[in-house]
Amino acid sequence: MTVSIAVLGAGTMGSGIAELFAAHGFPVALYDPNGSVLFNVRQRLSERGISVAAAEGEPAAYGDAAKPAFGTGSVRLSSELADAVKGAGFVIEAGPEKLETKRELLHAIAPFLADDAIVASNTSTLPLESLAQGQTFANRLLIAHFFNPATVVPLVEVVGLPDTEPGVVERAAALMVSCGKAPVVLKKDCPGFIANRLQAAVLREACHLLSCGVADAEQIDRAMTEGPGLRWALNGPFAIADYGGLDIWEKVTSNLFPLLGGDREAPEVISASVRQGHLGFKSGAGFYEYGDGEARQREASRREQALLQLIRGRKGESES
Ligand SMILES: NC(=O)c1ccc[n+]([C@@H]2O[C@H](COP(=O)([O-])OP(=O)(O)OC[C@H]3O[C@@H](n4cnc5c(N)ncnc54)[C@H](O)[C@@H]3O)[C@@H](O)[C@H]2O)c1
Structure with missing residues (x-):
């Protein structure tokens, strides 16, 4: 069965992670408390060929609520935390890099989580231990640290805690592999992980x-x-x-x-x-x-294409 994904925070990383999962056929709910962020994300994802819908009750500016309801390979935009999280098998938060904000966000999702849902944080620097403290689902909480752009860079650092439920880290790593990622599982929590x-x-x-x-x-x-x-x-x-x-x-x-x-x-x-x-x-x-916004947009696309070419070239080399 295809697992449903919830991404919390629709900024640079959250929108990229949502796009990645949708492009690999997963149904994705993308939450952000800021309406203008959701409006911009709709534009961006649509331009990139991802089907975007608004969750029930959300403004039409986020996408047509009638279609697709919550289809495979589509992103449903939501400003309601409960709506985004319910039924998700994998939840990843990509909110601001502030300990209190992330702790509060994790605390707020607890009542809506499925019993076997895995929850991940995309934090760049905060120790998992500090995020897990006092959370009822601490044994299903881990780090899944993506790199920008999340749709392109293969590395995802995955970190659990000594009392993480057996199989949780492995299931998260397997999910990353199914999206074409190259997870690196750390033996223990460490600020900044490896790559940073x-x-x-x-x-x-x-x-x-x-x-x-x-x-x-x-x-x-x-x-x-x-x-x-x-x-x-x-x-x-x-x-x-x-x-x-x-x-x-x-x-x-x-x-x-x-x-x-x-x-x-x-x-x-x-x-x-x-x-x-x-x-x-x-x-x-x-x-x-870097010039004005338009010049930067062009440069960002050029860099993304160059990175993709490099990754493809490298794969070709190791396969030959
Ligand atoms: N930017 C990077 O290169 C990069 C790379 C790896 C990891 N990260 C990490 O990913 C996370 C997000 O970074 P970003 O660059 O996407 O930041 P960003 O500022 O682009 O996005 C953060 C988003 O979170 C939303 N937000 C605010 N309060 C929230 C809340 N309570 N719940 C949910 N969402 C909320 C904001 O509206 C915003 O859209 C951070 O933890 C960051 O350290 C960033």
Whole structure:
């Protein structure tokens, strides 16, 4: 039987996760408390070929309530939490990254959850333990951490707790696989999980090099995309160390580790940009300039296509 999906929060990640599940044939209910978010999501999903309906009683602007009722491969938009959650076999929250908001949201869904529903959080940084505290379904709660864009990037980090009900993590991982994802199951809860910790370590050093005047941002980025970035799409750091030779990497690490940047706070170059309202791509400027909304839309599509091509090319290589 096809499991019904409920996605809570229809922002960048929630709308992408809803699209992913719908594109793989699952019936999806997508909840957001903000009507204008739902209105925009309807436009976006429709443009991407996903069938969108409004839940009963919702404004027609969210989609035609008459069709499709809750069909396979469609998204039903709802501003009612109970409506979105009831009957769902897998619920994933993608609300704001605030502990209290997420805890309250999880608390609010408890009365409407099916007895065997799995509940996941897409949090980037909050420990599962802190989300699970006091929740009646804590033994069915886990992390399923997608990457942006959720429709494209294969990785989903899946994390349970020591008293997670047996089989729950495995069922969630299998669900991800059925959507073409490559789940990585962590042995234990860890803030930032794996991938964001690795990315943060690289960004810390990139900012250190920039602040030392070794090169500008563009050159530092090129040193990544024209070099290690290409290899990292095929081999992780341990395989790269094996290929290079562990004797060599012993020297590299012992010579370089004492010299690497060791910031314990957000890099000043990033904080200064944030203070000026330069938030990166979404605001039109950060380390680079991105132009107006239309230019950014084009760039986002181009990046998504390039990423898809890369993923397809990589699959082709490993299959041949
Ligand atoms: N953006 C990323 O690259 C990324 C990647 C992985 C994980 N995440 C995580 O995913 C989550 C969502 O991030 P995002 O980038 O989509 O944020 P976003 O700001 O784009 O979306 C958040 C959505 O939550 C809605 N919301 C507000 N209060 C809510 C509530 N009480 N219940 C349900 N929804 C509510 C907002 O209206 C908004 O539409 C965060 O936990 C974030 O850390 C983000």
